[in-house]
Amino acid sequence: MTPDRIPLPRPRDGAVGRAVTAALACVTVLVVVVVLWVSAGGMAALGADGTGLVTAARLTGLVASDLLLLQVLAMARVPWVERAWGQDRLARIHRLLGFTSCWLMAAHVVLVVAGYAVSTGTGVLAQLADLVVRYPGMLLAVAGTALLVLVVALSVRAARRRVRYENWHLLHLYAYLGVGLALPHQLWNGAHFVTSPAATVYWWTLWGCAAAALLAFRVGRPLWLSRRHRLTVGEVRHEASDVYSVYLPGRRLDRLAARPGQFLTWRLRTGRGWSRAHPFSLSEAPRADRLRFTFRSAGDDGGRLAGATPGTAVLIEGPFGTLTEGRRRGERVLLMAAGIGITPMRALLEGMRYADRELTLIYRARSADELVLRDEIDAIAAERGAQVIYLPGPPPTGRASWLTAELAERYADHEALTHLVPELAGRDVFLCGPPPWMAAARAALRAAGVPARQVHDERFGW
Numbered sequence: 001m002t003p004d005r006i007p008l009p010r011p012r013d014g015a016v017g018r019a020v021t022a023a024l025a026c027v028t029v030l031v032v033v034v035v036l037w038v039s040a041g042g043m044a045a046l047g048a049d050g051t052g053l054v055t056a057a058r059l060t061g062l063v064a065s066d067l068l069l070l071q072v073l074a075m076a077r078v079p080w081v082e083r084a085w086g087q088d089r090l091a092r093i094h095r096l097l098g099f100t101s102c103w104l105m106a107a108h109v110v111l112v113v114a115g116y117a118v119s120t121g122t123g124v125l126a127q128l129a130d131l132v133v134r135y136p137g138m139l140l141a142v143a144g145t146a147l148l149v150l151v152v153a154l155s156v157r158a159a160r161r162r163v164r165y166e167n168w169h170l171l172h173l174y175a176y177l178g179v180g181l182a183l184p185h186q187l188w189n190g191a192h193f194v195t196s197p198a199a200t201v202y203w204w205t206l207w208g209c210a211a212a213a214l215l216a217f218r219v220g221r222p223l224w225l226s227r228r229h230r231l232t233v234g235e236v237r238h239e240a241s242d243v244y245s246v247y248l249p250g251r252r253l254d255r256l257a258a259r260p261g262q263f264l265t266w267r268l269r270t271g272r273g274w275s276r277a278h279p280f281s282l283s284e285a286p287r288a289d290r291l292r293f294t295f296r297s298a299g300d301d302g303g304r305l306a307g308a309t310p311g312t313a314v315l316i317e318g319p320f321g322t323l324t325e326g327r328r329r330g331e332r333v334l335l336m337a338a339g340i341g342i343t344p345m346r347a348l349l350e351g352m353r354y355a356d357r358e359l360t361l362i363y364r365a366r367s368a369d370e371l372v373l374r375d376e377i378d379a380i381a382a383e384r385g386a387q388v389i390y391l392p393g394p395p396p397t398g399r400a401s402w403l404t405a406e407l408a409e410r411y412a413d414h415e416a417l418t419h420l421v422p423e424l425a426g427r428d429v430f431l432c433g434p435p436p437w438m439a440a441a442r443a444a445l446r447a448a449g450v451p452a453r454q455v456h457d458e459r460f461g462w
């Protein structure tokens with residue numbers, strides 16, 4: 001048994017400070033391009049005549065490009081930024097920046113063509129053809145724009161659902177080519193750059209840093225980590241119907257500094273399809289000699305991963321994710337998991353610091369057979385003095401709920417929470433499961449008086 005009262009961790013791991021600094025950096029980058037535009041007489045030239053339209057086109061083009069840059073940086077896996085925002089939030093920011101930048105890019109094209117057409121008294125199509133043919137870098141820019149529009153169109157949820165994830169992800173990588181092709185025309189034609197060496201140096205430096213960050217953190221660091229830790233598949237254990245645990249021995253894993261609640265992106269070198277990466281949370285507290293993840297083999301690649309043989313080499317990216325003890329604010333904790341969302345909770349149950357009877361785990365599943373890792377959970381709970389509530393059973397029909405149908409007949413969602421968990425409002429709540437279930441649980445927590453800042457979640461999909 002761990003001692004009754006243990007010193008609690010200092011709340012927060014500086015994530016707020018990092019998030020604010022990152023946000024300020026983004027705003028600064030945007031302010032600089034606006035200052036560039038204003039200092040080149042942008043404001044003064046604004047108007048409905050040709051010059052005015054072209055000036056507005058320059059601003060939309062600059063800001064669109066800046067947002068593209070921030071979009072690239074958001075997914076560059078820069079550890080400092082990852083720790084500040086978490087990958088799921090960064091993926092949502094990336095998406096928002098992508099759509100906003102695309103609309104600004106469209107406005108840029110329309111305004112610049114209309115502006116020159118008005119100034120020269122030429123038809124719009126003739127003007128467009130003239131710009132593309134006569135100005136340096138414009139053919140590249142057209143190809144780049146087409147690629148970016150394709151990637152944005154495929155990222156619309158309705159379209160994304162129709163494309164296999166792997167194919168969508170592959171096509172998504174063309175966005176980098178699109179950005180690369182769109183960039184040169186800015187420097188060769190952009191009034192702000194052809195007239196200002198300082199602006200040109202600033203712009204190239206910005207993009208150079210973004211490219212360097214991508215190479216360093218999306219290619220260099222994963223290769224270096226994979227080589228340093230030499231993870232291999234030690235064993236694949238069948239946990240339940242379509243759920244498997246993969247045990248991965250490796251070297252000096254304590255230096256990976258992974259924390260319970262975090263995930264890594266794994267590539268198992270099983271032969272054909274090995275380059276497909278998958279994020280899986282650690283399903284036990286990280287150890288110096290091995291890591292473990294547990295996954296539901298429901299999708300395309302499940303069979304390949306479940307069939308991995310001992311000795312298979314593994315490439316890793318990470319650790320990522322902010323669903324860790326660092327987000328905690330108080331002494332008492334509630335872990336809430338549904339389905340395969342149990343994996344980070346199982347790791348937190350083992351690795352989090354808490355005193356006797358100060359942690360409760362609620363584990364929801366459609367049936368008792370789907371309650372995986374149960375023996376381990378019971379053993380840890382008995383040793384650490386944690387309370388575990390298993391809630392197997394189908395959900396109610398006709399209303400969103402985090403409860404079983406049977407419990408939902410007796411309690412409203414928030415009532416069940418206050419009934420099951422003592423001193424609920426003062427607890428930090430860690431949440432993981434299918435998005436609709438998480439939304440219902442969050443609503444119940446709010447209705448039960450748990451402040452939003454005490455609810456921490458991780459989505460298994462972005």
Ligand SMILES: Cc1cc2nc3c(=O)[nH]c(=O)nc-3n(C[C@H](O)[C@H](O)[C@H](O)COP(=O)(O)OP(=O)(O)OC[C@H]3O[C@@H](n4cnc5c(N)ncnc54)[C@H](O)[C@@H]3O)c2cc1C
Binds near residue numbers: 295
């Ligand atoms: C932060 C995080 C932690 C996760 N932890 C676990 C876990 O511990 N156990 C578990 O079973 N599952 C976990 N998942 C979900 C898991 O990554 C997907 O179910 C898995 O990658 C599906 O691959 P597939 O080939 O079997 O299915 P597919 O049929 O290829 O994909 C099914 C769906 O899974 C998602 N997906 C597939 N590949 C990826 C990818 N590389 N990145 C992001 N999403 C992807 C897509 O939304 C896709 O529509 C986690 C996901 C995230 C984002």
